[in-house]
Amino acid sequence: xxxxxxxxxxxxxxxxxxxxxxxxxxxxxxxxxxxxxxxxxxxxxxxxxxxxxxxxxxxxxxxxxxxxxxxxxxxxxxxxxxxxxxxxxxxxxxxxxxxxxxxxxxxxxxxxxxxxxxxxxxxxxxxxxxxxxxxxxxxxxxxxxxxxxxxxxxxxxxxxxxxxxxxxxxxxxxxxxxxxxxxxxxxxxxxxxxxxxxxxxxxxxxxxxxxxxxxxxxxxxxxxxxxxxxxxxxxxxxxxxxxxxxxxxxxxxxxxxxxxxxxxxxxxxxxxxxxxxxxxxxxxxxxxxxxxxxxxxxxxxxxxxxxxxxxxxxxxxxxxxxxxxxxxxxxxxxxxxxxxxxxxxxxxxxxxxxxxxxxxxxxxxxxxxxxxxxxxxxxxxxxxxxxxxxxxxxxxxxxxxxxxxxxxxxxxxxxxxx
Numbered sequence: 001x002x003x004x005x006x007x008x009x010x011x012x013x014x015x016x017x018x019x020x021x022x023x024x025x026x027x028x029x030x031x032x033x034x035x036x037x038x039x040x041x042x043x044x045x046x047x048x049x050x051x052x053x054x055x056x057x058x059x060x061x062x063x064x065x066x067x068x069x070x071x072x073x074x075x076x077x078x079x080x081x082x083x084x085x086x087x088x089x090x091x092x093x094x095x096x097x098x099x100x101x102x103x104x105x106x107x108x109x110x111x112x113x114x115x116x117x118x119x120x121x122x123x124x125x126x127x128x129x130x131x132x133x134x135x136x137x138x139x140x141x142x143x144x145x146x147x148x149x150x151x152x153x154x155x156x157x158x159x160x161x162x163x164x165x166x167x168x169x170x171x172x173x174x175x176x177x178x179x180x181x182x183x184x185x186x187x188x189x190x191x192x193x194x195x196x197x198x199x200x201x202x203x204x205x206x207x208x209x210x211x212x213x214x215x216x217x218x219x220x221x222x223x224x225x226x227x228x229x230x231x232x233x234x235x236x237x238x239x240x241x242x243x244x245x246x247x248x249x250x251x252x253x254x255x256x257x258x259x260x261x262x263x264x265x266x267x268x269x270x271x272x273x274x275x276x277x278x279x280x281x282x283x284x285x286x287x288x289x290x291x292x293x294x295x296x297x298x299x300x301x302x303x304x305x306x307x308x309x310x311x312x313x314x315x316x317x318x319x320x321x322x323x324x325x326x327x328x329x330x331x332x333x334x335x336x337x338x339x340x341x342x343x344x345x346x347x348x349x350x351x352x353x354x355x356x357x358x359x360x361x362x363x364x365x366x367x368x369x370x371x372x373x374x375x376x377x378x379x380x381x382x383x384x385x386x387x388x389x390x391x392x393x394x395x396x397x398x399x400x401x402x403x404x405x406x407x408x409x410x411x412x413x414x415x416x417x418x
Contacts, residue, residue, distance in 0.1 A: 002159035004028070005162070006020065006029045006162045007178075008179070012390070013165075013388075014119065016411070016413045017029040018411075018414065019410070019415045020414035020417050021119075021123065021414075026125070027124045028158075030156075032130060034129055035128060037112035039174075043361075043403065047108060048107075049398075050103070051083065051101045051400040051404045051407065052101060052401055053079060054099045056079075059401060059404060064196075065395050066393055069394065070405065070409070076408070076415070085118075089117055091103055099400075100400050132149070132150055137186065143381065143382045144384055148161065159418070161384065163179045163388070164388050164406075166389060167180075170360070171358065179387070186385065187382070189368040189371055193364065195354050195355065196354075197395075197397075198355050198359055199242065199243065199249070199252075200243050200353075201241045201351070202351060209315075210313060212238070213313065214236070215236055215274075216235045217233065219233045219278035220234075220236060230253075232247055236274075250397050253395065256365075258270045272351060273346045275344075282341055289341060292304065293330070297330040298328060305318070308344075317343065321339065362395050362402050366394070367392050369394065375412075376416035378417075388413040389409055390406065392409065
């Protein structure tokens with residue numbers, strides 16, 4: 001029996017502790033907060049989207065960064081294994097739109113409670129308010145982790161350490177980059193971190209006038225120069241600083257490739273283009289507009305758009321169209337009408353940045369996966385040191401995929417530790 005230290009009592013850490021204890025090891029789970037699963041508790045707006053019920057190919061297709069690294073982890077402990085585990089531990093689940101999986105109760109606390117029951121049953125030594133200050137290791141005969149020093153000065157010796165400290169998003173839950181710092185101290189490369197699955201700030205101040213307006217069934221494209229980074233249809237939200245909502249959060253994942261490409265052309269801005277009527281082609285939309293104008297030919301342009309947009313959006317569309325709002329619709333030229341159709345199909349926004357980690361669902365970047373063995377999650381640079389979850393340079397779209405990364409990598413680390 002080995003003595004195993006798991007640092008971090010979030011999704012990956014709880015799963016790693018369970019898996020290692022089931023292998024017969026004595027496991028100590030160190031959590032710096034006063035309770036386990038603080039970030040799990042707030043995921044899915046407190047409902048906890050535990051995984052996604054899609055097939056593994058779809059799971060992998062929704063991973064944005066280092067998808068191939070996850071093959072062993074995902075195939076070794078997939079979404080069905082996660083669902084079976086939670087249900088066996090007394091947390092019944094349900095599948096909703098988009099194959100998102102939630103507790104039947106809609107309470108994330110039930111997911112955490114299921115893990116707590118299992119940890120207790122497996123005799124895992126859970127220590128709360130136990131903050132790790134640094135790792136200890138030997139250099140000879142090979143670089144090997146030997147223990148940790150806690151913030152209170154206590155030293156704990158161990159046979160292996162699994163680091164599951166998360167990234168930088170939602171720092172109030174304890175994700176303050178500890179594991180990233182230890183990784184660098186122990187000679188690992190850390191890929192540049194940035195907020196992801198995060199609202200976007202825009203240059204256009206008219207977004208502020210639309211604050212709170214949610215648009216459903218619109219299409220969003222993200223473009224940098226001539227390169228299209230992302231295109232999807234769904235729901236978005238205008239805010240006082242720019243845009244948010246499911247479409248925008250997912251689009252934010254692709255900013256990394258825009259920024260990498262910008263090294264060559266720094267002047268190229270990242271643009272968003274909204275198609276407000278994706279179900280209609282430009283020609284069909286022009287005919288629809290012509291029909292609307294025919295029915296209201298004596299109305300002013302600003303008063304003839306009620307059938308096309310929510311009332312809040314109308315003055316903005318009039319302003320951006322460069323058509324005089326007072327103009328009668330029967331006086332609008334063909335060129336003006338065609339220009340308005342183009343505006344509806346390509347409403348432009350200029351991205352100036354993202355919101356902070358405090359509003360980011362996940363962190364993009366982290367411990368470089370080239371330094372980690374994908375079949376065990378063990379460091380290639382230090383013996384008996386493992387990394388799992390968001391501390392790694394892995395991230396995915398919304399919909400339960402990021403938690404699946406945490407469960408799968410945490411389980412693989414716990415299974416592999418010796």
